[in-house]
Amino acid sequence: MHRPLKTVAGLMAAIALVSLVGVFVDDRVLVGAPIWLKPFKFAVSIAIYATTIAWLLPRLERRPRTAWWLGTVIAAAMLIEMVIIVGQAARGRQSHFNAGTPLDGALYSIMGATIATAWVATLVIAILLLIQRIPERATALAVRLGILVALGGMGVGFLMTMPTPAQLGQERPTIVGAHAVGVADGGPGLPLVGWSTTGGDLRAGHFIGMHALQALPLFAFALMLAARRIARLRDEWVRTRLIGTFGFFYAGLVVLVTWQALRGQSLIHPDAPTLAAAALLLVLTALGTAWSLAGPRHSPVTVAPAEVC
Incomplete structure (x- = not known):
């Protein structure tokens, strides 16, 4: 495994534990949440x-050196961002959107640069994965779908950096950007994640989209396990179609919750257009699932139960 990324993952696990303790022992609150909750979630x-x-x-077998450098760039970018988030929390200062002082503004700019760098590096990995031959089709x-949808989810984060209408009306705003749409950050929110229950919140699409990177490969793994018991799933074409259908649903969900948030609507209070769009997404997903299970148009590639790993 890539050593710098492995090291960063280990450090993040340690920071998560320390931050979790901080949530309970440090009674400070920032933007309506315990001050150490953000470091915990980011870690x-x-x-x-x-x-x-x-x-x-x-999986980038033909470009191992390029893969190593891309991973190292991402590891460094993530580490720098986390150092700033933890440092600002320790100072009792807001890390994101903070332009209150020259130091706060500089730190926020550095965070923006690290995220942009990580996004570009991830994009290059996505391109290389698209052209890399991976033996198992599903x-x-x-x-490939997982990393593409994850890039879209990461991209939702850039929408948060745009000034709100209220901020545009200020000569020198101390806060530039927001998670929430239509309401101020720090209001009533869902447990743990803190997504607004009174207005839109772009963090929903950002979070769901980013984790496509885990959700789709895990779905593929679950199908391979299920193939041990369900003969239909031993057909590689069936599994591939099911993954394509799930990828369509997942991408549609990211678009749906982001569209909902941009209209200033809470995730838990959908209006009629949102419900109609959700219903359409579910119907199309159900049709795609039925089509996937109906059988391949090409010669099937089967996997015997003993060969599934």
């Missing part, structure tokens, strides 16, 4: 992200 997310990228890189599709 967990980065640990998962770093581990997943480290798992993907060996796994290849899961990996």
Whole structure:
């Protein structure tokens, strides 16, 4: 496994534990949440992200040196971002969107640069994976769709950096950007994640999208396990189609919750257009699932139960 990414994942696990303790022993609150909750959530997310990228890189067999450098760039970018998040929490300062002082503004700019760098490096990995030959068709599709949807989810984060209408009306705003749409950050939110229950929240699409990188490969793995008991799933074409259908559903869900948030609507209070779009997505997914299970149009490639791993 890629050593720098493995090291970062280990550090993030340690930071997550320390931050979790901080949530209970430090009574400070920032933007409506315990001050150490953000470092905890980011540490967990980065640990998962770093581990997943480290798992993907060996699949770039023809470009091992390029893969190593891409992983190292991502590891460095994530580490720098986390150092700033933890440092700002220790200072009692907001890390994201903070332009209150020259130091805060500089640190936020550095964070923006690290995220952009990680996004570009992930994009290059996605391109290389698209042209890399991966023997197992279903796994290849899961990996490729997963990283493409994850790039879209990461891209939702850039929408948060745009000034809100209220901020645009200020001569020198101390906060530039927001998670919430239509309401101020720090209001009532869902447990743990904190997504707004009174307005839109772009973190929902950002979070769901980013974790396509884990969700789709795990779905492919689950299908391979199920193939031991379900004969229909031993057909590689069937599994590939099911993964394509799940990828369509997952990408559609990211678009749906992001569209909902941009309209200033809470995730838990959908209106009629949102419900109609969700219903359409579910119907199309059900049709895709039925089509996937109906049988391949090409000569089937089967996997015997003993060969599934």
